[in-house]
Amino acid sequence: MSALTLSNHSSITAIPADTWDGLGDGNPFTTHRFLRALEDSGSVGRGTGWQPLHVTLEEDGQVVAAAPLYAKSHSQGEYIFDHAWAEAYTRAGGSYYPKLQAAVPFTPVTGARLLTRAPAMRQSLLAGMTRLAERGGASGVHVTFCTEAEAQAGGEIGFLPRVTQQFHWLNRGYGSYDDFLSALSSRKRKELRKERARAQAFGGTIRHLTGDDLKPHHWDAFWAFYQDTGSRKWGRPYLTRAFFDCLHQTMRDDILLVLAERDGQPVAGALNFLGPDAIYGRYWGCVEDHPFLHFELCYHQAIDMAIARGLSRVEAGAQGEHKLARGYEPVATHSLHWVADEGFLRALADYLDRERGAMGAEIEALADFTPFRKG
Incomplete structure (x- = not known):
């Protein structure tokens, strides 16, 4: 097997647009042009708490995988809430920030976060991000609003899957x-x-x-x-x-x-x-x-x-049970979480196991309130 090389980049402009977009699935929020708009406009970058650290994975000199990655100094603008985790981590004597976030800033939209045409590369990309976190002193790595397949791949190598929910209209x-x-x-x-x-x-x-x-x-x-x-x-x-x-x-x-x-x-x-x-x-x-x-x-x-x-669908963003009455249905959304501290990781795993059960029950209960004819 050829050696894989992980690189990080302080701006999306360091990666050719056709290279980046060639790995994606057309989701507008993970396109090179959207991420560049965030950077060029100053919406992310210095002073915002979202410092670009995008990663690419190369094999034989060719980029085979990439992810939009940011070093975070807070938990704002993410919509997968971990403020309580940060507080607990601090009380235990640790520094939760900086953390690494593979995400689209300010955008609670589902879609691929581990961009690749070769699904086998997802785990290599995730493993590379954990090494990057350890070298840079980040507390952990979080991949938010990823696909279910990405969540499964991460779970197989020690990332903790989290399930939340949104309301989508399905055609x-x-x-x-x-x-x-x-x-x-x-x-x-x-x-x-x-x-x-x-x-x-x-x-x-x-x-x-x-x-x-x-x-x-x-x-x-x-x-x-x-x-x-x-x-x-x-x-x-x-x-x-x-x-x-x-x-x-x-x-x-x-x-x-x-x-x-x-x-x-x-x-x-x-x-x-x-x-x-x-x-x-x-x-x-x-x-x-x-x-x-x-x-x-x-x-x-x-x-x-x-x-x-x-x-096939309308995704109407985070939260809002009023969407149910308009025909929007509860659907599961996925994220992945890993922290370097083994004790905290074990505690987090227990918490997320219980939360997933509760979330499944909530989604099932909310489905009963949709306006569709029963039966």
């Missing part, structure tokens, strides 16, 4: 929104029709913008929406204004902006990313409050577009 071959409604109970169909009618009567129009239809002034409007939502949820938005300019330059064909306008002025918007087989809802905001407009722009319009494009 079961619907030809129209009415086809989707026909799968729901009569009461739920009526409720959603009334909700959509009320939302669409806000006094304006709803537009879908993608590609060259997106103009700089649309990003000005969305920045105002994003700041409003960010200030209420996080205190300070994670992304910079320059990030959206980068999206316009390099990713506007990957974007679907659902914009509500009244009297010719944008009043609310939902930003989605388009993948090969999914729509990913990411950000929402408004400068005017209108009943049910949030649900219309974020959830119903995304379903409309997924059906029109023949996509």
Whole structure:
């Protein structure tokens, strides 16, 4: 077997875009252009607590695997919560930070994190990251929102799998929104029709913008929406204004902006990313409050577009049990965790064993609250 060489890179620009993207599956968030937009805009890097440390694995001089990796000095912007672990680690006399995070910053979207065309390379990549953590004094390695296959591969070499859950809308071959409604109970169909009618009567129009239809002034409007939502949820938005300019330059064909306008002025918007087989809802905001407009722009319009494009699902981001009533179903999401301290690793393994059982029961219970006809 040829020797494998692991390298780390302080910027995604050190890796050719075609090399990186050739290892991926088309998920927009792990593309070279998305990760570069984060770096070029200053959303990650110096002073943010997300220091790029991307890794590549070479065989015979060819890159055969890679992962988006960051040295973290906090646990913000991850959506797989380990704050209690950090507190316990500190109480035990250790330093939880820095840690290494194989993830897409600020993006709770499922997908491959161990990018390769050869699944056998996943474990080599993970093992290389543990060695990197040990050499650099990091407490451990965390791989968040990875695929189930990656979670299984990591579990076989000592990483601890964690199961959490999100709400996704699943396209079961619907030809129209009415086809989707026909799968729901009569009461739920009526409720959603009334909700959509009320939302669409806000006094304006709803537009879908993608590609060259997106103009700089649309990003000005969305920045105002994003700041409003960010200030209420996080205190300070994670992304910079320059990030959206980068999206316009390099990713506007990957974007679907659902914009509500009244009297010719944008009043609310939902930003989605388009993948090969999914729509990913990411950000929402408004400068005017209108009943049910949030649900219309974020959830119903995304379903409309997924059906029109023949996509298999809509991933609507983290949390939010209100999505159940709109036909979004609970699904398991996966992550991997490894810490260098053997005692803490054993304690964490016990905790995660119990948590997985509880999470499975929660997903099963939530499924009973979907609006679909029973039986």
